[in-house]
Amino acid sequence: MAASASPPRHDEMTVRLCVDCMGGDHGPSVTLPACQAFLQKHPQAELVLVGTAQALEPARHWERCTLVTASEVVTMDDPVEVALRKKRDSSMRVAIAQVKSEDGQPPAADACVSAGNTGALMAVARYLLKTVEGIDRPAIAAVLPRQGGGYTTVLDLGANVDCTPEHLLQFALMGSALVSAVEGTEEPSVGLLNIGEEVIKGSDTIKRASELLRAAGAAHQINFYGNVEGNDIFKGTTDIVVCDGFVGNVMLKTSEGLASMMGNFLKEEFTRNPLSKLAALMAVPVLKRFKARVDHRRYNGAALLGLRGLVFKSHGSADALAFENALARAYDAASNRLLDRVHERISLSLSGQGAASDS
Amino acid sequence: MAASASPPRHDEMTVRLCVDCMGGDHGPSVTLPACQAFLQKHPQAELVLVGTAQALEPARHWERCTLVTASEVVTMDDPVEVALRKKRDSSMRVAIAQVKSEDGQPPAADACVSAGNTGALMAVARYLLKTVEGIDRPAIAAVLPRQGGGYTTVLDLGANVDCTPEHLLQFALMGSALVSAVEGTEEPSVGLLNIGEEVIKGSDTIKRASELLRAAGAAHQINFYGNVEGNDIFKGTTDIVVCDGFVGNVMLKTSEGLASMMGNFLKEEFTRNPLSKLAALMAVPVLKRFKARVDHRRYNGAALLGLRGLVFKSHGSADALAFENALARAYDAASNRLLDRVHERISLSLSGQGAASDS
Numbered sequence: 107m108a109a110s111a112s113p114p115r116h117d118e119m120t121v122r123l124c125v126d127c128m129g130g131d132h133g134p135s136v137t138l139p140a141c142q143a144f145l146q147k148h149p150q151a152e153l154v155l156v157g158t159a160q161a162l163e164p165a166r167h168w169e170r171c172t173l174v175t176a177s178e179v180v181t182m183d184d185p186v187e188v189a190l191r192k193k194r195d196s197s198m199r200v201a202i203a204q205v206k207s208e209d210g211q212p213p214a215a216d217a218c219v220s221a222g223n224t225g226a227l228m229a230v231a232r233y234l235l236k237t238v239e240g241i242d243r244p245a246i247a248a249v250l251p252r253q254g255g256g257y258t259t260v261l262d263l264g265a266n267v268d269c270t271p272e273h274l275l276q277f278a279l280m281g282s283a284l285v286s287a288v289e290g291t292e293e294p295s296v297g298l299l300n301i302g303e304e305v306i307k308g309s310d311t312i313k314r315a316s317e318l319l320r321a322a323g324a325a326h327q328i329n330f331y332g333n334v335e336g337n338d339i340f341k342g343t344t345d346i347v348v349c350d351g352f353v354g355n356v357m358l359k360t361s362e363g364l365a366s367m368m369g370n371f372l373k374e375e376f377t378r379n380p381l382s383k384l385a386a387l388m389a390v391p392v393l394k395r396f397k398a399r400v401d402h403r404r405y406n407g408a409a410l411l412g413l414r415g416l417v418f419k420s421h422g423s424a425d426a427l428a429f430e431n432a433l434a435r436a437y438d439a440a441s442n443r444l445l446d447r448v449h450e451r452i453s454l455s456l457s458g459q460g461a462a463s464d465s
Numbered sequence: 466m467a468a469s470a471s472p473p474r475h476d477e478m479t480v481r482l483c484v485d486c487m488g489g490d491h492g493p494s495v496t497l498p499a500c501q502a503f504l505q506k507h508p509q510a511e512l513v514l515v516g517t518a519q520a521l522e523p524a525r526h527w528e529r530c531t532l533v534t535a536s537e538v539v540t541m542d543d544p545v546e547v548a549l550r551k552k553r554d555s556s557m558r559v560a561i562a563q564v565k566s567e568d569g570q571p572p573a574a575d576a577c578v579s580a581g582n583t584g585a586l587m588a589v590a591r592y593l594l595k596t597v598e599g600i601d602r603p604a605i606a607a608v609l610p611r612q613g614g615g616y617t618t619v620l621d622l623g624a625n626v627d628c629t630p631e632h633l634l635q636f637a638l639m640g641s642a643l644v645s646a647v648e649g650t651e652e653p654s655v656g657l658l659n660i661g662e663e664v665i666k667g668s669d670t671i672k673r674a675s676e677l678l679r680a681a682g683a684a685h686q687i688n689f690y691g692n693v694e695g696n697d698i699f700k701g702t703t704d705i706v707v708c709d710g711f712v713g714n715v716m717l718k719t720s721e722g723l724a725s726m727m728g729n730f731l732k733e734e735f736t737r738n739p740l741s742k743l744a745a746l747m748a749v750p751v752l753k754r755f756k757a758r759v760d761h762r763r764y765n766g767a768a769l770l771g772l773r774g775l776v777f778k779s780h781g782s783a784d785a786l787a788f789e790n791a792l793a794r795a796y797d798a799a800s801n802r803l804l805d806r807v808h809e810r811i812s813l814s815l816s817g818q819g820a821a822s823d824s
Contacts (some may be wrong), residue, residue, distance in 0.1 A: 230575060
């Protein structure tokens with residue numbers, strides 16, 4: 107199984123993604139059409155498709171695709187333990203193994219994408235790939251839309267509940283590497299999520315993190331803006347917003363819930379009576395454009411940062427369009443050397459700390 | 466100044482609110498019209514208006530109003546220290562003093578409403594009124610709209626950054642008292658805000674809080690539903706959602722930011738070209754109804770819970786409609802004996818704990 111099955115790379119320009127075709131609520135019925143659409147739009151991409159032999163059958167003769175079979179599937183409800191210790195030939199695990207570099211050899215694939223359950227994915231990825239030197243904990247980073255166009259990258263979104271100031275600094279460094287790779291912004295600005303005018307401005311952890319980030323900014327390791335508040339994420343005050351995984355996860359889920367409620371309210375009002383239905387008919391192109399702008403499928407594809415290999419996580423409920431976007435994000439990250447950029451940022455920071463403590 | 470200036474109460478049914486007319490971004494230009502509108506709709510209400518003599522001039526002959534002058538104003542930027550130690554004759558402080566019960570006498574007013582800065586308001590209220598026995602820290606509670614209609618009450622929204630499990634239990638008890646008073650739900654359901662499927666499900670604090678809340682539920686002190694996630698707030702899974710003030714504040718600000726961005730997107734799309742403007746014209750009634758449903762002014766009026774007196778906080782940027790809603794919420798809370806209900810819930814819980822530790 108696994109890595110040995112992949113053929114040698116065609117050339118330097120090719121980006122090869124490995125896809126866990128079984129993950130997510132819909133499995134191959136979503137992932138395979140997404141892969142097909144992705145390949146059409148990315149002529150320099152190659153895919154390694156991982157799944158059961160039966161599931162991969164439709165892709166048997168696809169161009170630029172290598173099939174790797176796995177006998178097991180991690181379900182969305184499987185506990186981390188099961189994914190980690192029981193299902194050792196799962197499509198998720200086999201897919202992650204493709205981005206592992208062994209004995210100094212380049213890995214079989216440049217990045218791995220899965221819509222499988224987050225807990226399992228993070229645990230297996232961490233176990234197989236290990237963290238980058240200087241990173242204590244991997245983080246989950248994703249993008250949210252913002253007022254003036256473009257995206258705000260937020261991390262961590264749920265991998266780490268209790269974070270030290272040092273962890274938050276590491277998130278800032280990794281987030282900067284991600285945004286410079288994927289969005290092409292060389293010195294993306296970083297905000298530390300805090301609370302504003304209210305009684306007590308931030309916990310001790312946040313206060314100390316703020317000092318650390320300020321020092322890293324002064325040392326040109328990151329472009330630190332300062333503290334930001336919840337509404338700054340959608341205002342786009344900074345390119346990156348850093349927070350602990352508990353806060354980040356609540357923020358993300360709350361946003362999903364609110365956007366969904368507002369969408370439903372709009373729908374309800376436009377279908378309330380014959381007159382409003384007529385108005386809806388008139389407004390079809392407007393509502394379509396609005397929907398496209400707030401469509402969470404456009405923002406699909408979270409990066410698991412801090413591992414010695416690129417892993418991207420798609421929303422479990424993703425449809426083909428959403429999954430294709432996750433593939434595109436992984437492709438952009440891999441072709442812009444995200445892994446090297448994370449290494450470089452972390453090394454720079456570590457050597458800076460060394461220099462600082464030497465002096 | 467202050468309490469002595471207020472006349473004796475007319476009768477038991479009258480609810481008297483005290484209003485800091487100088488607070489907020491707009492001061493009396495917003496608060497006075499709001500008071501007028503409120504009085505028209507609440508024939509059993511009386512108001513104690515607090516402000517500078519000049520600011521209160523227009524209200525000199527209003528019915529059911531008592532004017533109390535204060536020589537100073539706490540600005541929106543004043544640090545807590547200034548509000549607490551320097552401006553001792555501020556409208557905010559004089560207004561809060563009206564709800565303080567001295568020597569067993571009933572207070573001059575049943576509840577106080579201010580749009581002044583949150584930090585100052587909480588600090589002064591805490592200093593003047595003290596906390597209810599059994600409550601370590603006051604909390605800020607507000608409502609958010611939800612899918613099926615009605616509201617979800619969330620606390621704390623920023624008064625307490627680091628919370629112990631015991632604090633979260635106290636928030637659950639106070640939130641239950643608030644919702645039973647204001648919404649009329651006798652046994653409102655309580656959810657503990659947590660993160661879901663992700664790697665680590667909640668911190669140790671949340672896990673222990675979950676146990677405490679479950680025990681309080683078993684003892685019929687609250688109606689505990691279990692853990693909820695960010696999206697449950699807008700789904701309306703529970704009547705009340707409890708969280709620490711850092712998470713609550715980020716959640717609130719994020720929601721405000723997202724709602725504002727979505728509103729702007731909608732506006733931009735409906736004004737993009739002549740055709741979309743025509744569609745907007747057709748859709749005016751629909752868009753009005755939609756706007757009304759997500760209008761944050763409807764949800765204005767946060768309760769400062771756990772103090773020996775009722776204090777309500779209006780958004781600083783509130784217009785007259787929003788401020789009137791804050792007055793209406795304070796009125797509902799006062800007329801439904803919120804203060805007594807908080808006392809009762811807390812005493813029941815304390816005696817339950819006593820009984821439990823006795824046995």
